[in-house]
Amino acid sequence: MENRLRVLRATRNWSQQDLAERLEVSRQSVNAIETGKYDPSLPLAFRIAELFEAPIEEIFVSPSRRSSKAI
Amino acid sequence: MLRTPASKRYNIRTIWLSLLYCAFLLPAVYGFKHQLVPHPLKYLVAVLPALPIIGIFAALGRYLIEEQDEYVRMLMVRQILWASAFTLSIATTWGFLDNFGLVGHVDGYWIIVLWYFGLAIGGIYNKLTLGAGRC
Numbered sequence: 001m002e003n004r005l006r007v008l009r010a011t012r013n014w015s016q017q018d019l020a021e022r023l024e025v026s027r028q029s030v031n032a033i034e035t036g037k038y039d040p041s042l043p044l045a046f047r048i049a050e051l052f053e054a055p056i057e058e059i060f061v062s063p064s065r066r067s068s069k070a071i
Numbered sequence: 072m073l074r075t076p077a078s079k080r081y082n083i084r085t086i087w088l089s090l091l092y093c094a095f096l097l098p099a100v101y102g103f104k105h106q107l108v109p110h111p112l113k114y115l116v117a118v119l120p121a122l123p124i125i126g127i128f129a130a131l132g133r134y135l136i137e138e139q140d141e142y143v144r145m146l147m148v149r150q151i152l153w154a155s156a157f158t159l160s161i162a163t164t165w166g167f168l169d170n171f172g173l174v175g176h177v178d179g180y181w182i183i184v185l186w187y188f189g190l191a192i193g194g195i196y197n198k199l200t201l202g203a204g205r206c
Contacts, residue, residue, distance in 0.1 A: 029142035
């Protein structure tokens with residue numbers, strides 16, 4: 001799933017490891033989410049949203065909206 | 072398996088169970104070889120080495136419950152699926168070949184060795200497709 005995690009992380013000047021520690025997950029998890037290789041569960045997506053104080057849809061791009069835009 | 076608190080606990084459990092496996096297997100082999108095991112106890116002594124191996128499966132199940140990192144847990148589930156599919160495929164194929172007398176009979180406990188080999192294949196698959204995990 002496309003997302004703005006890398007951009008949001010960069011605005012705070014956090015490394016992947018910094019974000020991983022704040023989310024209590026591994027750095028590999030953060031990397032997999034950022035690169036779109038892994039879609040987080042809803043609880044983890046909420047944790048990410050709360051950490052960045054932003055709604056989930058501002059961080060993660062809905063696959064259905066993305067495809068409808070392409071049409 | 073990536074290093075997490077849950078994986079460390081799994082490793083410690085596995086080490087203890089492996090030691091227990093050796094502690095059961097070596098006397099059993101010696102006892103059977105020198106005909107020291109009385110008949111009523113033979114089944115018990117023969118089954119004892121299998122129990123720690125079963126314990127390792129239980130430890131793996133426990134690890135999946137305890138692992139807090141959902142991505143790491145998913146990697147391990149993928150490895151387990153690979154290991155199970157690989158082992159069952161080989162065992163089924165070998166079973167038919169054996170049944171038709173085309174290959175020799177293989178002791179059943181080799182299944183666990185195959186399963187661990189399948190776990191390594193799952194690790195390689197994770198590495199190739201997600202660039203993560205360990206074999």
